[in-house]
Amino acid sequence: MSKKGLKRLFGKKAIISLAVFIVVLTSSALTFYFTSDIYTLTRLGYSFNESVAISKTIDKSDLDLLKMAGYIDGFSTAISDPDFDATKLKDYIDYYTRYTSEDISFADAVAIINHDCASVEYQLAKRYINYYTQYQQDRLDFATAKVIIDANGDDIDYNTAQTILNNDNFISDKLVQYFDYHKKYSVLSIHNLITLVNKEITIIDQKEASILQALINENGFNWDNYNRYRAYMDNNPSFPIERVVSDINNNIDKPSAPPSYSGARPADLSKGNLILVNKQNYLDRNYVPTGLVNIEAAYGQLQVKSEVYTAYKAMADAAYQAGVPLYARSPYRSYATQASLYNNYVAQDGQAAADRYSARPGYSEHQTGLAIDITVGPSGTLGGFANSASYVWLMQNAHQYGFILRYPPGKENITGYMYEAWHWRYLGVDVATKVKNSGLTYDEYYARYIK
Numbered sequence: 001m002s003k004k005g006l007k008r009l010f011g012k013k014a015i016i017s018l019a020v021f022i023v024v025l026t027s028s029a030l031t032f033y034f035t036s037d038i039y040t041l042t043r044l045g046y047s048f049n050e051s052v053a054i055s056k057t058i059d060k061s062d063l064d065l066l067k068m069a070g071y072i073d074g075f076s077t078a079i080s081d082p083d084f085d086a087t088k089l090k091d092y093i094d095y096y097t098r099y100t101s102e103d104i105s106f107a108d109a110v111a112i113i114n115h116d117c118a119s120v121e122y123q124l125a126k127r128y129i130n131y132y133t134q135y136q137q138d139r140l141d142f143a144t145a146k147v148i149i150d151a152n153g154d155d156i157d158y159n160t161a162q163t164i165l166n167n168d169n170f171i172s173d174k175l176v177q178y179f180d181y182h183k184k185y186s187v188l189s190i191h192n193l194i195t196l197v198n199k200e201i202t203i204i205d206q207k208e209a210s211i212l213q214a215l216i217n218e219n220g221f222n223w224d225n226y227n228r229y230r231a232y233m234d235n236n237p238s239f240p241i242e243r244v245v246s247d248i249n250n251n252i253d254k255p256s257a258p259p260s261y262s263g264a265r266p267a268d269l270s271k272g273n274l275i276l277v278n279k280q281n282y283l284d285r286n287y288v289p290t291g292l293v294n295i296e297a298a299y300g301q302l303q304v305k306s307e308v309y310t311a312y313k314a315m316a317d318a319a320y321q322a323g324v325p326l327y328a329r330s331p332y333r334s335y336a337t338q339a340s341l342y343n344n345y346v347a348q349d350g351q352a353a354a355d356r357y358s359a360r361p362g363y364s365e366h367q368t369g370l371a372i373d374i375t376v377g378p379s380g381t382l383g384g385f386a387n388s389a390s391y392v393w394l395m396q397n398a399h400q401y402g403f404i405l406r407y408p409p410g411k412e413n414i415t416g417y418m419y420e421a422w423h424w425r426y427l428g429v430d431v432a433t434k435v436k437n438s439g440l441t442y443d444e445y446y447a448r449y450i451k
């Protein structure tokens with residue numbers, strides 16, 4: 001159709017109107033597009049279709065906010081983040097806007113919202129994110145990162161934090177203190193610091209921490225005695241830890257309380273003739289010493305270890321020459337013999353009284369084959385021995401044959417037994433002489449020098 005034809009059909013005015021109409025329509029469409037959310041979103045890097053979808057989920061005011069805050073560039077970076085979730089855009093913006101004065105990055109806002117920390121104040125949330133990011137490759141999960149940071153564990157490496165969190169004695173309420181002790185007292189092992197915190201033991205400085213670490217690690221250390229070790233250390237500042245532990249375990253700090261059977265352990269058989277058997281150190285019910293020999297009638301009765309017998313005969317001969325006879329009345333006793341003896345005493349005097357003068361089975365030095373109860377002769381009594389010339393002679397000479405008085409007067413609090421003038425223990429000349437010269441009971445001497 002020619003122009004003339006059109007003119008003829010609609011007239012000139014109609015054509016002008018149509019042209020105006022098309023121009024108006026096109027420009028409003030363009031205006032609409034360039035002022036819409038969709039345009040803003042496409043500028044932010046979304047495809048047209050994504051922009052249409054997102055524009056339906058957020059307010060125009062939020063997008064305006066984004067533009068006004070001037071972080072369009074930051075936002076573009078954020079949306080390229082694989083964690084960016086368009087459905088949370090409004091929450092990101094809310095959070096970001098709340099903390100713009102604190103130099104928050106949009107990526108931080110994304111991370112914080114993605115970890116459900118919308119209600120967490122930015123500085124704290126940032127610490128979560130930092131810690132989490134630092135140890136993410138070590139399989140740290142976000143919830144654990146929060147636990148660690150909430151307990152001020154920012155500068156505790158995740159490996160250490162994990163060791164603390166996984167300790168058998170870990171108590172969650174005490175995590176702040178565990179971290180605090182770890183930071184302040186690096187000398188403490190994790191296990192020890194957890195125990196110290198759990199027991200509410202206050203440490204004042206690094207020096208004290210070192211002492212405690214050594215104390216806890218000392219062989220024989222027992223938590224039941226903790227307060228006594230500390231008191232003993234205070235009273236004896238020059239004593240090495242080793243001695244503190246052994247002295248307290250031997251109740252040297254308790255003059256009025258005799259040793260009890262509680263906490264007893266197997267006697268150390270490796271010490272040979274220097275073995276310590278007392279209320280804290282026992283022998284197995286099947287233990288029988290090697291080398292038992294019969295005692296000849298002129299010297300006593302029953303059996304004893306052969307080297308003890310040799311020494312005893314020499315001593316008895318010398319005593320006889322000096323006019324003070326000795327008789328080995330009760331040497332080696334088996335576990336079963338001791339059991340019936342002790343049970344008879346308990347039936348007769350009651351357990352508390354029996355425990356002061358008779359050992360429970362397994363706890364008797366007689367089971368070692370190294371001890372002998374001595375009387376003046378076959379008819380002499382144990383009770384009468386203290387007042388005999390034989391006893392006086394033994395007190396002066398027994399060490400020269402390797403024997404010591406095992407339960408001296410006034411030492412019941414240490415030995416666990418009343419004074420027994422008749423009970424002599426073989427240790428060999430060297431140690432017997434040293435024990436005599438030291439003035440110590442064998443329990444003390446052993447703890448200090450043999451153990």
Ligand SMILES: [Zn+2]
Nearest residue numbers: 371372373423
């Ligand atoms: Zn005895």
